Amino acid sequence: MADDLLKRTLEHLRALVGFKTPNPPREMRAGEGIFAYIRAELEKAPGDFAVEEVDLGEGCVWLYARRGQPELLFNVHLDTVPAAPDYSADPWTLRIEDGRAIGLGACDIKGAAAALLAAAQLSEGPCALLFTSDEEAGQSRCVGEFCARTTHDYSAVLVAEPTGARAVLAHRGIRTFSGTFHGRAGHSSGPRALEESALHNAARWISGAVEHARQARDGDTPYSANSEVGGWEIIEHLRGHCFNVGVVEGGKKPNIVAPSAFLRWGIRPRPGDDPDAVAVGFFELAGDDAVTWEMGFVGPSLPADFGPRGLDLLQRASALCERVELPQGAAVDFWTEAALFSQAGWPAIVFGPGDIAQAHTADEFVALDDLERVAHHYVRLMASASA
Ligand SMILES: CC(=O)N[C@@H](CCCNC(N)=O)C(=O)O
Numbered sequence: 001m002a003d004d005l006l007k008r009t010l011e012h013l014r015a016l017v018g019f020k021t022p023n024p025p026r027e028m029r030a031g032e033g034i035f036a037y038i039r040a041e042l043e044k045a046p047g048d049f050a051v052e053e054v055d056l057g058e059g060c061v062w063l064y065a066r067r068g069q070p071e072l073l074f075n076v077h078l079d080t081v082p083a084a085p086d087y088s089a090d091p092w093t094l095r096i097e098d099g100r101a102i103g104l105g106a107c108d109i110k111g112a113a114a115a116l117l118a119a120a121q122l123s124e125g126p127c128a129l130l131f132t133s134d135e136e137a138g139q140s141r142c143v144g145e146f147c148a149r150t151t152h153d154y155s156a157v158l159v160a161e162p163t164g165a166r167a168v169l170a171h172r173g174i175r176t177f178s179g180t181f182h183g184r185a186g187h188s189s190g191p192r193a194l195e196e197s198a199l200h201n202a203a204r205w206i207s208g209a210v211e212h213a214r215q216a217r218d219g220d221t222p223y224s225a226n227s228e229v230g231g232w233e234i235i236e237h238l239r240g241h242c243f244n245v246g247v248v249e250g251g252k253k254p255n256i257v258a259p260s261a262f263l264r265w266g267i268r269p270r271p272g273d274d275p276d277a278v279a280v281g282f283f284e285l286a287g288d289d290a291v292t293w294e295m296g297f298v299g300p301s302l303p304a305d306f307g308p309r310g311l312d313l314l315q316r317a318s319a320l321c322e323r324v325e326l327p328q329g330a331a332v333d334f335w336t337e338a339a340l341f342s343q344a345g346w347p348a349i350v351f352g353p354g355d356i357a358q359a360h361t362a363d364e365f366v367a368l369d370d371l372e373r374v375a376h377h378y379v380r381l382m383a384s385a386s387a
């Protein structure tokens with residue numbers, strides 16, 4: 001069965017990677033493509049999976065499958081980032097080389113989805129699986145709506161993301177913004193270009209913001225309040241705001257003063273940081289320059305609350321990991337939808353194969369060792385999940 005599990009996982013991974021599910025553009029629909037594959041494979045699994053597909057439109061689709069009365073809900077997303085341009089071979093054809101499975105989504109997070117499918121087929125115990133389609137971009141409507149609608153209760157939710165086969169119980173939140181700097185068009189021979197170019201203003205803001213972020217990261221920004229309560233030690237190493245400008249657009253020609261400049265940027269507040277205050281700290285660096293800020297995506301941290309409620313969820317998640325013998329890891333900097341389950345009141349654990357450093361890159365891969373280790377844990381959890 002050991003050999004079978006990895007073999008079966010890789011067969012599913014080959015099929016899942018072959019489905020083009022980039023987000024954007026998020027073109028998935030219920031009943032088709034990757035969802036039809038998953039439904040057909042679950043029909044072959046022992047026991048009777050009750051399967052429900054919900055299509056919220058705009059490529060937001062979930063497939064929810066349940067066998068028996070499980071204690072744990074597994075969640076995994078099926079969308080990937082768009083293929084990076086510098087893949088050395090077809091991104092949608094799985095390659096297995098040097099102990100790695102390589103292909104778009106292999107690490108983030110179709111390797112885990114494949115392992116979950118294989119585990120469901122090679123176990124007979126109670127099992128609940130939620131496959132979603134809008135994690136990589138959009139508003140995470142699938143998980144949000146699922147939490148609002150479901151009548152089933154679980155002791156905890158296990159969200160698959162690349163954690164190197166460690167159970168992660170805490171991570172940062174996320175906020176993205178766009179900013180439009182306003183200037184005045186004109187001939188670049190005039191001296192006012194230095195003050196009135198929207199691009200110059202945006203560049204000044206970026207350089208100030210990078211410096212501000214560097215100071216927050218390298219300076220001492222320890223927790224003040226709740227970390228003294230105990231139980232929060234796993235987040236104490238997180239420093240700074242993970243500021244990043246991902247998009248800069250604007251201007252037409254070297255000799256025209258740019259009338260506007262557009263930026264997209266983000267921050268990742270730690271559990272316990274005040275996200276509004278962190279954001280304002282960046283907004284204010286624009287000084288008197290004219291700029292319009294707009295908020296993009298907002299995700300809470302994990303746990304979603306830094307008070308007694310969050311601590312309770314964290315401790316319940318940790319107790320569960322101990323009971324089911326999942327190795328625990330440190331808090332991470334990336335964001336996952338576990339935060340939304342936490343916000344809805346469930347203890348949430350992030351656990352999956354692969355290293356986040358491989359996610360969103362060209363020739364993305366998951367190590368076969370990791371994949372197999374995690375698949376074994378999934379089988380074990382499905383066998384004992386009602387314990
Ligand atoms: C695991 C991972 O890559 N998570 C993404 C989550 C993106 C959030 N969604 C969004 N619409 O911006 C991250 O950047 O941490």
Ligand SMILES: [Co+2]
Nearest residue numbers: 108136359360
């Ligand atoms: Co991702």
